[in-house]
Each structure stands twice: as structure tokens, then as C-alpha cells.
Amino acid sequence: MSEPLEQVIHGDCLLALEHIRHSTVDLAYLDPPFFTNRHHSSISRDRKSKFSFADVWSGLSEYSEFLEARIRKVHKVLKDSGSIYVHCDTSANFLLRTLLDSVFGANQFRSEIIWTYRRWSNSARGLLPAHQTIFFYSKTDGYKFNRIYGAYSETTNIDQILQLRARDEHGVSVYATDRDGCIIYGGEKKGVPLSDVWEIPFLNPKAKERTGYPTQKPVLLLERIIEVSTDEGDLVLDPFCGSGTTLAAANLLGRRSIGIDTSQEAVVLTRSRLVAPTKTDSALLRKGRDSYATADKDALSLLAGLDILPVQRNSGIDAFLKTTFDGLLVPIRVQRRTETIMDAANKLARAAHSKKATKAILVRTHKSDDLFSEVLLPRSIELIDSTALHIKARVAELLAEKVTENAANTAFQWTLCDKAAQRP
Numbered sequence: 001m002s003e004p005l006e007q008v009i010h011g012d013c014l015l016a017l018e019h020i021r022h023s024t025v026d027l028a029y030l031d032p033p034f035f036t037n038r039h040h041s042s043i044s045r046d047r048k049s050k051f052s053f054a055d056v057w058s059g060l061s062e063y064s065e066f067l068e069a070r071i072r073k074v075h076k077v078l079k080d081s082g083s084i085y086v087h088c089d090t091s092a093n094f095l096l097r098t099l100l101d102s103v104f105g106a107n108q109f110r111s112e113i114i115w116t117y118r119r120w121s122n123s124a125r126g127l128l129p130a131h132q133t134i135f136f137y138s139k140t141d142g143y144k145f146n147r148i149y150g151a152y153s154e155t156t157n158i159d160q161i162l163q164l165r166a167r168d169e170h171g172v173s174v175y176a177t178d179r180d181g182c183i184i185y186g187g188e189k190k191g192v193p194l195s196d197v198w199e200i201p202f203l204n205p206k207a208k209e210r211t212g213y214p215t216q217k218p219v220l221l222l223e224r225i226i227e228v229s230t231d232e233g234d235l236v237l238d239p240f241c242g243s244g245t246t247l248a249a250a251n252l253l254g255r256r257s258i259g260i261d262t263s264q265e266a267v268v269l270t271r272s273r274l275v276a277p278t279k280t281d282s283a284l285l286r287k288g289r290d291s292y293a294t295a296d297k298d299a300l301s302l303l304a305g306l307d308i309l310p311v312q313r314n315s316g317i318d319a320f321l322k323t324t325f326d327g328l329l330v331p332i333r334v335q336r337r338t339e340t341i342m343d344a345a346n347k348l349a350r351a352a353h354s355k356k357a358t359k360a361i362l363v364r365t366h367k368s369d370d371l372f373s374e375v376l377l378p379r380s381i382e383l384i385d386s387t388a389l390h391i392k393a394r395v396a397e398l399l400a401e402k403v404t405e406n407a408a409n410t411a412f413q414w415t416l417c418d419k420a421a422q423r424p
């Protein structure tokens, strides 16, 4: 009988690992308790199940012994070409590195991967933690490693990258040229090799793949690890599988997998997740961070010099004043070239209302609407003309003054002429 694609085992991985044949696993990913000295608990998305696991220890030595015993077992089941990735945070990363050095050998250290993500919190004093660490070791030097490439950054001079390089007579790297002195192009380039800093968003509360399991990791993170260290059909092991993220990612990528967990709820959840594994699409990874900067640059340039916070992804508000009004935010909108002042005012009023702002500032950039009267504006809106409008209005006044002055001068000259003509 052929082996199942996925196996989910309930129990302590120390014992379960005894039942896995030695040198059969291509990749092991471990996301054990992090030495937080906390009980982690949460509720499932449908609010029907409770999940929990303890991460409470008498001290560092108990934690260290717990992990070392299990990492030694993982070492045995890995193939010679296999790799281990161990996830941790600052609670015990210093310990994990030493443990892995002693089990796998310091020379088998491959990378310290920094998984970084954006978080918004003002709670703690000090720097906001925005990363976790994943140590990557291989069992031998003959480990499997698939190169992954990303896009060149906007600042990269692609033209230079494509040019073939050679060494001159002093051994210095120069651009290769042909007999006529013309640059030689080196052909297709694959992109920038994957670095050890991975920006992958944390699962947001509405993410499709979110199960509600505490400390659940994103499928995208596991997919990347699996892609780097395995090929299709390879065997992936997660001895602390929790909600089964590793198994879901392995399934999506056509790899076999084994998951182990002491929590019965985790095992049930992992099995149910494998019925139809999903992954949350990350627009951030697909489109890049810059695509989120949707604030209208022309509009913001009109607000230059003001102490403001530009607003992205809001069709009614361009910025907030840093100064509050009655303790409330003050939104600002700049009228667009294509919109009437009433359209701009209505968009701003709606957006301001949803932010519970009682005052909002609308910058008028043109006067195309003859029927407009300020009494029509929502009361919360302060209308201010842009500098360009002020200048235009002042120029119009000056021109009008000039016309009046000229007319007066002409009239005066005519009077003088008349008087001259009347003279005997």
C-alpha cells in the first residue's frame, strides 16, 4: 500500500518521532513553544472550539532539555540531504542557536532568517518588536537547496546588471567588451537571489486561512521554506504542527507531510484543514509596498509646509492635520481638477463623518461651478482657497484696477482735450 500524502499524529513528538524511519525526511520545520512562560489560548473562528497550549517552564534548563531531546530525534530522521528550520523569538533565540550548533554542528549553520512584518502598537516603551527568527541548518554539506529569485529593486541599474563582466590585467572587475570595444550583454538574468530577511505579512484577523489557533503562522512563510529546501514529492515534517500550517503549505506545493502535536484539538483542526487547504493572497507581496501609496501626489504637494499625516487608501481624505480640533482628527481634502466643489465637499464630509471628525478642511483649486454658494456646504467643512486661486483672484483684481485706472486717465485726457478745444 502506498504511504498517505499526509499523516497527523497525536502525541508528544519525542515518542512519535521514534516511529519515523531514520533518514527519510527531507525537511523539518519546528515551531515549538518559544519560552514565553505563558499559557496560549484562543477560540476557533466559528467560536465552537477552544485551543490552548502551555509554554510555561521551571527555567531555561528545563526548556533547553525539552528542545534538545526533540531536536536530536529530528536529526536522526532527516536524510543526509535534509534541512531543519527552527522558529523562535527573542525569548530564547540565543539558546536555540547553541542547541542547533551542538546537535547539527556549527559548520552546518546555513542562515538566520529574519521574518519581518508590520505591526501597529503603542503599548510598550522601547522599540516595537517586528520580527521573529528562523534558524536554518542542514544535516550535511550535501544539502538540497533551490535558488529563489526576486525582482530587482527600483534603484538597480538594470542596464549595468545585464552587461557581462570580465577581469582586467590587474584582476579588477570591468565590463567585458568585444574587439570593437562594444559592451557585451550577458543575457537573461534571473533576478536578485532570495535574502535572509523575509517580509511576509502576519495573518490579519480576517485572513481566509486564519483558523483561530494561537500563534498560527502564515502559509506563505511555510511555502517559501518548503520551496527552498524540497522538491515535489519530498517529505516534510512538523513535530509541533499546531493548526497544521506546514501540512497545508506542503499539500499546496505537492509535498508529502507528517505533523505531530500533543493537543487533540490541534490534530482535529489540522486534519480538517487538509480537506481543502487554502492560503491567503498577499496583495503586499504580489503588488509591492509602493502600490499602497495611493495618496494623490499633486494633492499632497498643495499641502506642502503643513504639519500633516498623508492618508493612503481613502478616496475622501488626503491627509489629517497633526493638530487635533476638540481632541478630534481634522481631515483635509484637495479638490481634484475633474470634480466640482460640491462633489469634493460631499466626498470629504462622508469620509470625515466615518472618522467621527467634526471639522474638515476642503482646499478649493478651481471655480468652475457658477451655481455654487458656500451656504450649500456641509457645516463641518471649512472652505479654503488654494494659493493658486488666491494669486489668480489677486491678479484679476489688479487687472481690473488697471482697467479702471486707464479708463480714468483716458477720461481725464479727453476732458483736457475738450477744455483745450473750447479755448478761444
Ligand SMILES: C[S@@+](CC[C@H](N)C(=O)[O-])C[C@H]1O[C@@H](n2cnc3c(N)ncnc32)[C@H](O)[C@@H]1O
Binding pocket: 011, 012, 013, 014, 031, 032, 033, 052, 053, 213, 214, 215, 216, 217, 218, 239, 240, 241, 242, 243, 244, 245, 246, 260, 261, 262, 263, 266
Ligand atoms: C507555536 S505552536 C505551533 C503553531 C503552528 N506552527 C501553526 O502555524 O499553527 C506550538 C505547538 O506545539 C505543540 N506542542 C507543545 N509541546 C509539544 C510536544 N512535546 N510534542 C508535540 N507538540 C507539542 C503545542 O500544542 C502547539 O500546538
